[in-house]
Amino acid sequence: MRKKNTRERLIKSAIDLMMAKGYHAVSVNEICYDAHVAKGSFYHYFPAKWDILKEVIKARDDFYKDLFYRAMAADISPLAKIRRIFELASQDQQSVMDATGKVAGCTIGNLTLELSYADEPARQLFQQLFADYAAIISQALKQSMDIGEIPRRPALPIAQAIFAYLQGILLLAKTENSPQILEQFADGAIMIAQGLKAYPA
Amino acid sequence: MRKKNTRERLIKSAIDLMMAKGYHAVSVNEICYDAHVAKGSFYHYFPAKWDILKEVIKARDDFYKDLFYRAMAADISPLAKIRRIFELASQDQQSVMDATGKVAGCTIGNLTLELSYADEPARQLFQQLFADYAAIISQALKQSMDIGEIPRRPALPIAQAIFAYLQGILLLAKTENSPQILEQFADGAIMIAQGLKAYPA
DNA sequence: GTAACTTTAGACCAACCGGTCAACTAGTTA
DNA sequence: TAACTAGTTGACCGGTTGGTCTAAAGTTAC
Numbered sequence: 001m002r003k004k005n006t007r008e009r010l011i012k013s014a015i016d017l018m019m020a021k022g023y024h025a026v027s028v029n030e031i032c033y034d035a036h037v038a039k040g041s042f043y044h045y046f047p048a049k050w051d052i053l054k055e056v057i058k059a060r061d062d063f064y065k066d067l068f069y070r071a072m073a074a075d076i077s078p079l080a081k082i083r084r085i086f087e088l089a090s091q092d093q094q095s096v097m098d099a100t101g102k103v104a105g106c107t108i109g110n111l112t113l114e115l116s117y118a119d120e121p122a123r124q125l126f127q128q129l130f131a132d133y134a135a136i137i138s139q140a141l142k143q144s145m146d147i148g149e150i151p152r153r154p155a156l157p158i159a160q161a162i163f164a165y166l167q168g169i170l171l172l173a174k175t176e177n178s179p180q181i182l183e184q185f186a187d188g189a190i191m192i193a194q195g196l197k198a199y200p201a
Numbered sequence: 202m203r204k205k206n207t208r209e210r211l212i213k214s215a216i217d218l219m220m221a222k223g224y225h226a227v228s229v230n231e232i233c234y235d236a237h238v239a240k241g242s243f244y245h246y247f248p249a250k251w252d253i254l255k256e257v258i259k260a261r262d263d264f265y266k267d268l269f270y271r272a273m274a275a276d277i278s279p280l281a282k283i284r285r286i287f288e289l290a291s292q293d294q295q296s297v298m299d300a301t302g303k304v305a306g307c308t309i310g311n312l313t314l315e316l317s318y319a320d321e322p323a324r325q326l327f328q329q330l331f332a333d334y335a336a337i338i339s340q341a342l343k344q345s346m347d348i349g350e351i352p353r354r355p356a357l358p359i360a361q362a363i364f365a366y367l368q369g370i371l372l373l374a375k376t377e378n379s380p381q382i383l384e385q386f387a388d389g390a391i392m393i394a395q396g397l398k399a400y401p402a
Numbered sequence: 403g404t405a406a407c408t409t410t411a412g413a414c415c416a417a418c419c420g421g422t423c424a425a426c427t428a429g430t431t432a
Numbered sequence: 433t434a435a436c437t438a439g440t441t442g443a444c445c446g447g448t449t450g451g452t453c454t455a456a457a458g459t460t461a462c
Contacts, residue, residue: 006410020319021318021319022225022314024226025319027448027450029448037410037411038410038412039450040409040411040413040453041410042451043452048450049451102318109314113223113310113311113372113375114226114314116375116376117221117222117303117306118222123376123378126376127377130373157385161366161386161389164369164389165362165365165393166369167372167373168364168365168368171310171365171368171369172361172364172365174314174318175324175331177324184358185361185365187396188362188366191393192393194392195391195392195395205439228418228419228420229420230420238440239441239442240421240422241423242439242440243421244421244422248421249421250420250421
């Protein structure tokens with residue numbers, strides 16, 4: 001048969017389903033049904049279920065990195081860029097909610113919680129991704145220090161704290177099923193940026 | 202036969218396993234095996250798997266509420282009480298790590314992410330629990346305002362932000378597999394307490 | 403036209419899932 | 433001691449899981 005976009009459709013279905021329900025709660029059959037693909041085709045493209053999970057993580061990571069970089073590229077003050085991350089995340093959650101009726105939270109964070117206890121390789125992968133996001137935030141913090149917007153001090157731990165705060169607010173938005181919460185609580189990140197000292201070495 | 206502590210053993214095993222692996226990833230068989238109980242006995246005490254999950258949530262909620270109240274009861278400044286929550290959480294994660302080699306994170310937060318998308322009653326339960334924790338933190342914030350430690354303003358949203366931050370830091374501690382992170386980043390909560398304004402009504 | 407190769411299809415597999423059930427055991431009461 | 437009851441057991445149920453496999457269909461090259 002024609003070598004159509006079967007693989008892409010499978011990945012798209014896997015993304016949609018795993019964003020909503022996580023990894024274990026989504027079955028291979030379910031992905032295949034959603035993508036209108038037979039099971040044999042699934043295993044033609046992916047050696048195991050784990051392999052499509054990697055694609056899901058990659059796709060979501062790309063999406064979030066783009067979101068972060070969009071915030072960084074805005075022509076606003078460095079601190080406002082950090083606030084912008086929360087605003088863009090709020091819009092993202094709003095669009096998911098419009099489509100599904102539910103706030104899904106951050107797929108990366110969700111999968112981290114689900115997998116990183118039992119699956120050490122997965123934990124290390126997520127650790128790396130977290131470090132990437134913190135590094136992006138760290139850039140904005142350094143810019144902010146350069147222009148005297150906030151006091152100069154080690155930026156990375158502050159960036160980690162802000163990213164953790166973002167994840168916590170995403171969890172809150174999920175339990176409240178309210179995307180606006182991300183905007184409402186964005187100021188917390190600014191407070192951390194302004195006030196948090198580096199943690200003791 | 203003797204009406205021993207079968208029920209309690211099942212609950213204990215369920216707590217241990219679900220703290221580590223979540224809900225879906227733990228099977229009834231696994232709980233029974235761990236508790237040295239036959240499957241029939243499980244369903245003698247619990248109508249369904251969901252019912253033992255409720256016991257797990259209740260037990261962990263009791264534990265965390267006790268942790269929060271211990272922090273509140275300490276003879277220290279209100280802001281220091283909030284910091285104390287992070288210290289106690291750090292000790293808790295450390296003890297879990299000593300026993301299992303892994304940081305488990307907050308069971309309530311973990312189960313929230315796993316269940317609250319597909320299971321609306323569960324989501325509402327977690328929403329209530331979150332509100333309870335925020336209410337406790339809110340008390341400390343009000344005390345802090347009373348003594349002029351922080352500026353007076355609506356306490357509840359600030360408490361919500363601090364609780365969200367705690368959850369985010371717990372996620373970070375889990376990905377880094379490092380309990381100390383909770384202490385290292387406790388200051389972020391103080392920054393939120395000092396600086397965050399109430400969100401727009 | 404046909405050979406070689408890729409893609410698709412779904413029946414099939416052992417293992418496991420949550421849950422049921424009838425038989426059985428032990429302690430309590432009469 | 434006989435009846436009753438609470439507690440225990442594991443075989444068993446239909447359904448689903450992740451994953452396999454063979455055969456057919458589509459595509460390409462000669």
